[in-house]
Amino acid sequence: MRWQGGRRGGGIEDRRGMGGGAVAGGGIGVAVLALIGYFVFGIDPSTTTQVASQFGAAGASQEGREGTPEDQAGLFVDVVGRNINEVWAQKLDGYQPPANIVLYEGGTPTGCGYGQAAFGPFYCPADRQVYLDLGFWQEMERMGASGADFAKAYVLAHEIGHHVQTLTGASEQVQRAQQAARSEGEANRYSVALELQADCYAGVWAANASAVSGGEVALEPGDLEEGLRTASAIGDDALQRNSGRGVNPESFTHGSSEQRMQWLQRGYQSGDPAACDTFAGL
Numbered sequence: 054m055r056w057q058g059g060r061r062g063g064g065i066e067d068r069r070g071m072g073g074g075a076v077a078g079g080g081i082g083v084a085v086l087a088l089i090g091y092f093v094f095g096i097d098p099s100t101t102t103q104v105a106s107q108f109g110a111a112g113a114s115q116e117g118r119e120g121t122p123e124d125q126a127g128l129f130v131d132v133v134g135r136n137i138n139e140v141w142a143q144k145l146d147g148y149q150p151p152a153n154i155v156l157y158e159g160g161t162p163t164g165c166g167y168g169q170a171a172f173g174p175f176y177c178p179a180d181r182q183v184y185l186d187l188g189f190w191q192e193m194e195r196m197g198a199s200g201a202d203f204a205k206a207y208v209l210a211h212e213i214g215h216h217v218q219t220l221t222g223a224s225e226q227v228q229r230a231q232q233a234a235r236s237e238g239e240a241n242r243y244s245v246a247l248e249l250q251a252d253c254y255a256g257v258w259a260a261n262a263s264a265v266s267g268g269e270v271a272l273e274p275g276d277l278e279e280g281l282r283t284a285s286a287i288g289d290d291a292l293q294r295n296s297g298r299g300v301n302p303e304s305f306t307h308g309s310s311e312q313r314m315q316w317l318q319r320g321y322q323s324g325d326p327a328a329c330d331t332f333a334g335l
């Protein structure tokens with residue numbers, strides 16, 4: 054993927070090095086994590102944590118440095134984040150970028166509760182921010198995903214895809230449908246549709262990346278394949294198999310490897326968000 058030397062402007066808030074354990078409001082011995090109404094990339098939080106009630110300080114925000122990270126990983130997010138927003142400004146009328154892309158380490162307060170790296174990258178609709186612990190890049194490789202830049206960009210584009218769903222109202226519709234669902238399996242199917250749409254939106258971004266930002270960001274041969282390898286590695290069936298559990302489609306929240314690859318590819322081939330109707334047939 055080509056991005057070096059590209060313009061910055063992804064709207065970064067850098068909280069790295071601020072001490073991951075800091076909880077605004079302090080003094081609350083929270084052993085259980087709370088993160089409600091969030092959208093993660095690929096890790097089912099129920100496998101690593103329990104979700105408890107939201108604690109008081111959850112809405113309080115920890116202020117980080119605005120601006121311009123100097124390291125390669127931070128710079129990458131800054132440049133690619135801007136590019137993704139430029140694509141969406143063309144594809145969606147009235148598009149507004151996420152409030153910030155927050156880089157953090159370990160854990161950080163968010164508008165959706167206390168966010169932890171264990172959740173993987175996530176988007177919080179309440180404060181309209183994307184949260185990234187860049188340690189996830191290594192975690193991804195450990196899971197068999199690609200370490201290529203495009204694989205990382207896919208993660209970011211997926212999360213900004215959830216931001217788009219907040220703007221279009223899709224996220225809210227899904228939450229309502231889930232509340233009315235008669236079974237966990239039914240609620241999960243809505244979650245899968247929402248997640249696959251975010252994958253498709255990542256493909257839409259990829260198809261249009263070089264058409265904006267003066268062509269400074271562009272895919273290179275082999276990039277799509279790296280993205281598909283990543284989508285496959287983080288399919289729910291692959292994750293369940295790798296964690297030694299049986300594969301149970303009813304419990305899927307993000308979609309199978311096959312589905313994640315399929316929708317990323319569909320977005321890429323069409324370049325058009327209208328091709329991302331993952332809700333048809335639900």
Ligand SMILES: [Zn+2]
Pocket residue numbers: 092093094095211215248251
């Ligand atoms: Zn997601």
